Amino acid sequence: MELSGERVGVHFRMRGKIVRAVSGFYYVQTDTGATLQCRARGIFKKRGVKPLVGDRVNVEAQGTKEGVIVEIAPRVNELTRPSIANVDQVFVVLSLIEPELSLYQLDKMIAMVEEQNLPLLLVLTKAELPGAIEVFQQIEPVYRAMHYEMIALSLRAGMGSERLTAHLKNKTTVLAGLSGVGKSTILRFVVPGADVAVGSISEKGLRGKHTTTFVELYQTEHGFIADSPGFSQYSFESLEPDQIQYLFRDVKSEALHCAFRGCLHETEDGCAVRNACEEGRLAATRYASYRQILQEVKDAKNRRY
Ligand SMILES: Nc1nc2c(ncn2[C@@H]2O[C@H](COP(=O)(O)OP(=O)(O)OP(=O)(O)O)[C@@H](O)[C@H]2O)c(=O)[nH]1
Ligand SMILES: [Mg+2]
Ligand SMILES: [Zn+2]
Known part of the structure; x- marks a missing residue:
């Protein structure tokens, strides 16, 4: 691949975004479309700064596949669970049925996002299953009255998908929801070809087999999106x-x-x-x-x- 960017000495400097972090390696998607496996410059560690997925960075490319992160842009925000920076919005994903919708769970997740001061979209999945739409119609007015937007989604039946993708435009979105609600199904729909497993642990009973254990940002034609394994462990215990x-x-x-x-x-x-x-x-x-x-x-x- 042909790299472009600003030449600094023997290196190319490029801007990009950290899309994945695995044991000290940061995968940076550059604005030119390349993905570089990077280490962070030692100075960050000395300053106590840990690069995060979602960080906008400057990278010194070393060849076409590797690089060093030399600068991290100031963060707009930073979530701890999952560990991700510069999030624009959260999709709160719950299934209307299978598993049955828990309003307590819904309200708890909304409260979590409110605590982070982030905009949210309520995505209610499996809308094509019998009885699902009735549940949706019953609760939607309550949330609309509070100015929360709620989508009835069924990617199987092609319901709600256009509204969903419209919300992704030029944003970095985090999908939050318990296991089995359809987060990975959404991800696969908006990122065709993404290597994510669907219908995972709950069905196969193999703990951790497919669960996402680290955060990864995927680029869509509309923006960035991340599955989020950490949200369910969230607690309000630091609050009064x-x-x-x-x-x-x-x-x-x-x-x-x-x-x-x-x-x-x-x-x-x-x-x-x-x-x-x-x-x-x-x-x-x-x-x-x-x-x-x-x-x-x-x-x-x-x-x-
Ligand atoms: N009927 C129906 N099933 C769906 C729909 N969306 C997802 N599913 C199914 O629900 C199951 C769980 O979907 P996933 O996308 O793996 O759920 P997840 O939220 O990623 O689950 P974890 O990875 O365990 O957190 C799979 O069998 C999907 O095929 C839908 O709209 N309708
Ligand atoms: Mg999943
Ligand atoms: Zn009172």
Whole structure:
């Protein structure tokens, strides 16, 4: 392959993006379309900087296949689970059926993304299965009212795929969701030829056989996308109980009317959030999810002291 870039001494300097990191090697996709296996310059280690998948970097190419990362551009953001930088948005993926949709799981994942201050798209899969659309139609208005966009997707039936790809345009997207919901199926659809396994551990019962253990960014014609193995281990344990309300858009806006100082909006008589739930302005399922996550955070805190 012909390399192009700025010639510095005997090396070529190029810009690129780290798309994969494996035991000290960084695979950099350059703006010219090459992929270089790179080491990071020692100075990063001294400064305590670890290059991340998603980093924009400057690379000194050594030949056509290898290089050295000499500079890392300032990060827009940085997720820890999965470990990835410069993420624009998260697709929260859940199946409507098989496995059956858990609203608690849905609300928990939304809260995780809210904590990261990232835009999200709710992708509800297996929409062609019997009963799936009914589930979708029941819940969609609740989330739309909070300005979350929700797509009913079935790549088997060709449902929702255009809207899905439209959302990828010029973005770096992370797919988040539990095992078996169809993340790799989405990835294979948007990155034809991507070497990702579908229908993995849950079906074959071989632990770790196909699970993605590291983050990898794939380039699509629309942007970059990553499968994300780490999201399910996420916890809110670093948060204080009174911060949880801000991760629920609907609870947060009702809480503005709560007259009690320091109220966690649980069982207090006259609490505006509780009232909103009783009067049907706040979905009971959302309130239940809020209460459950709040309780988990309180329990975790009690265990620490
Ligand atoms: N009926 C139906 N099945 C689907 C759909 N999308 C994915 N599946 C199936 O669901 C199973 C799991 O899909 P995967 O894409 O491997 O799920 P995953 O989220 O990557 O799972 P992990 O890699 O274990 O985290 C596979 O058997 C897929 O064929 C869909 O829209 N409809
Ligand atoms: Mg998968
Ligand atoms: Zn209250």
